[in-house]
Amino acid sequence: MTRPLLIKGGRVIDPASETDGISDLLVKDGLIAAISENIECDEAIVSNAEGLWVVPGFIDLRSHLREPGEEYKEDFSSGGKAAAAGGFTAVAVMARTTPINDDPSVTHYILERAREKSPVRILPIAAATRGLRGEVMTEMDALVRAGAVAVSDDNQMINNSGTMRRVLEYATLVGIPVVVHAEDRTLVGAGTVHEGSVSTRLGLTGSPAIAEASVIARDIMLASLTGAHVHVAHVSSSLGVDLIRNAKKNEIRITAEVTPHHLMLTDENCLEYDTNTKVLPPLRSFEDRAALREGISDGTLDVIVTDHAPHADQEKETDFKSAPPGMIGLETAFSVLTPLLDANIISPMDLFRRLSTEGARILSIPGGTLAVGASADLAVVAPQEKWRYESSNGNSKSRNSPWSGQILKGRVRKTMVSGKIVFDIDEGASCSAVNK
């Protein structure tokens, strides 16, 4: 029997109950046993959280941990550790693996491997169509029974609108969200950066915002028609935000997500041709970024996800066109977002709502809360702590982050899953698997 843990004197922020105040928090038998001032517990190990924030563990709705198939880039162990170091207690993994997660056997395999290797919870998002070919829908009921929490064709849209309609309709049977990657490749063409003045200056082919917005528009209408829950992945444009805001006004079942890099960077960050700034969808203009920030503030964009996309050095150290898109982000998500708190663009309560609480709600899973009786999935963060991030020192196997070498403000000090500490900055990560 492990001893209880008493986290003393931290600012406990729980978006689920809208509470925010200095409090003690007691963790016992893997659950949150008590939250109040001046808890006494003689047998407990005491952890002083003065000056720190105690928040629900983050839930990432979009990550690519590359297992099975590309373990040289990442796997459940390294990815799980990176997640824990970033304050995440649950990570949803996308279907484009080798083999593709379009069959319950693969889902089982993923969960088994994750259980063995990952310190944080792994939630599979299975494929919406077989082989991710966009033609025939997958056995969603079987996939959900095997443990999938949603379906998605990962990094591509379902081109055939008729097929998309049927997929959405069927998904309502199983009651899971369908995550859509809105990208019309015929409009993107050879585009690698946002189409605008920066792409013209860079001499790189641009990818216009309508490549995303036109598909969001279609999928919103299909959601309306079918009553399905459509979750729009990594929104990057103001056009997209406007469409989603409007859809919500009309009470269509849409939820949406945005990444820290889209919230913090713009296409101007690409001016040095750093391939770590090459992402899909691309970093867009200042106006787009402003709209995304407004989106997380007014709730148009429900959650913040990392879209953690590890790639080997060799793969990224090439020309901008050939480099695969994506950056890692599990370990730095919270840290790079703190300037938004400083600039009062979002309150701490809302930030953690987007990083944790809403994610649980969208996937209909437990978590995202610090209620008494809930599983002790939480993080203790130091919001003012400055540190230099070197991606080569990170837990991920890959190093593709544009923030490497920069001073970041805000740091995760402890992460706990089911009451077990899976990351403690004072010890380095402790790493047994606790996937449940």
Added chain:
Amino acid sequence: MIGRNILSIDDLDRREVEKVLETAKRMQEVSFREVKKVPALRGRSVINLFFEPSTRTRTSFEIAGKRLSADVVNFSPASSSLSKSESILDTAKTLDAMDPDVVVVRHSVAGVPKQISKVLRAPVINAGDGAHEHPTQALLDLFTVWEEKAMLDRLIVVIVGDVLHSRVARSNIKAFLLMGAEVRIVAPPTMIPPSSEVLGVEAYTSLKKALEGADVVMALRIQNERLEGAFVPSIREYAATFGIDREKLRYAKPDAIVMHPGPVNRGVELAHDLADRRPGVVLDQVRNGVALRMALLYMVAGQPSGVN
């Protein structure tokens, strides 16, 4: 300027461009001698790192280097789908270890010369990167116009054709604006870059309007992929609407000159006779290219931090 990277026209200010052009003038004289060689870069190495094949530009740099008595080495790694064995940066690091005095880089994707320059101690000259820039082409175009018109500012320069995909256009726009000229671009709407005003030019789709008062008409090369119905419906239609011939030149000034970076798709971008004869100056551009590249190699070769 020794050790300076020439990745973009932005890397030079107006005074420096003037110096380059004046030096090119001196180098031009060397090319008229019987022994077309001077020892200025003797014992120095120039590496041509051409990821994208290009006989013309590469040969121009090679002749330029050899006329300065430099050792010129051509290095053409197997094209852009780089073999998994060596990345671009690894190739650059390998070259850096050989202590070259200047590396000339061409690649089909924008940004590679810049990425490489971060790893090389030697100065890097961009010989063309994707649709981004081709600074030596723009400089030799400036030189050609200067020779013809004895001035650069207050000229009206019109660039015709696929500006969207053209590094020659982007560099020339910057170069001529820097020297005080007025620059216009004219192309079918599918070939005008997005937010083109950020380039500092006025965009036209009517050739007639664009050519009014033009001193210099610069026709761009149009690649076959664009002709096959994707950006323009056909060669025939492009030639009819945007191809430059004597008939269309009447809209420009009577002493306007016609330029083209080459190779010319005869009968498409330029009429046959304009490719060969005045007011077309295409061959002068080629000739000037060697003198210009000699000037640049002379001014830039060497690693300023010390002994080679």
Added chain:
Amino acid sequence: MNEKNSPKRLFKPSNAGPGAANNPSIEDETALETRVILDFQGVENALTRIAHEIVERNQDSETIYLVGVPNGGVPLARYLSVLIEKISGRPILVGILDTTLYRDDVSDRGSRATLRPTEMPSAVDERNVILIDDVVSTGRTVRAAMDALMDFGRPRSVQLAGLIDRGHRELPIKIDFVGKNIPTERHETVKLRSVDPSEEWPLEAIVFGRESAR
């Protein structure tokens, strides 16, 4: 080559003025103590004598090819050609040969030396080339000029006329026609300048030592 641009300058030429070549880093002569070591009359007298010596030594004046080394040697070559024409009664060939691309003092700091014009209206083969320079010191410029000349062809002979020999040779170079021998300290600078700054001619020779501390 486009003749339109030979005489006209588009941009302000850098390093203009005679004698500037010998002393690339002169910034503020007026702050330094300057002495005239050969006044304009002395210059002209010396050149007159040199002209006669050249004619005497090169009986066949048809083969004489005066080649001035920029910047200082250029106006001297022109003046000499006028003098020799008077003496010999026939027009004399004059050329300009920049030696910058043949220098041996290559350093990788800052910028490469600016190139000056080269104009060689005739081939050098079978001609008696007389290199003309204003100040001869180490002899390196002359060495470079000879290398440059060899790339133009095979002269019958190469002779050297120097208005001022200030010594400090580093190479075995001898001057065939000397204007004046003026011993100087190594650190001093000798150059020709216009008596009237707005006129190219006449010229006088000056020397100035560099200040010890700046």
